[in-house]
Amino acid sequence: MRRRPAYPLRLAGALIPLLGCAASNPVAPTPSPTPAAASLSLSVSPDPVIATETDDPQTPLRADWVVTITTSGAGGAVSFVNATLRDAETGALPDPTGRLSLAAPDIAAQAGTNRVPAGGSLRVAQGLDYAPPAEGRRATLLVTVQLIDDHGNLVSRSVTVAVN
Secondary structure, three states, X not given: OOOOOOHHHHHHXXXXXXXXXXXXXXXXXXXXXXXXXXXXXXXXXXXXXOEEEOOOOOOOEEEEEEEEEEEEOOOEEEEEEEEEEEEXXXXXXXXXXXXXXXXHXXXXXXXXXXXXXXXOEEEEEEEEEEEOOOOOOOEEEEEEEEEEEOOOOEEEEEEEEEEO
């Protein structure tokens, strides 16, 4: 009995799977998802903010706090950190001003950068000397942060804390 060489069978076995590929439709590549805008969260410490007495009769109180800006999804550049201090009972602004605004260059000068990396955080210190508009020390502090993320999205967040 004469033996046939196994080469043609091996070659046919290797080509059979390729026949199915030639007859099928090519699969379109799945487009990569558009990256999400940064998710921004804020915290103020201490919470509540504690007002301390100063030696200045024009502005007998001082409030100091640190804003921690945290991102997820994408990083970005902080455009500003604004703070507004108001009397807790009347909502009136204290003297001489109850507002503080730090623009991007001010933030960078203080914190070393105004950039928050993706999944990272940035700490910005703020403080105001003030005279309460009414008797007492109780106030509310509204802090607002605006960030332009790495995809060009404008993201803004606010947080309110008590000042005692």
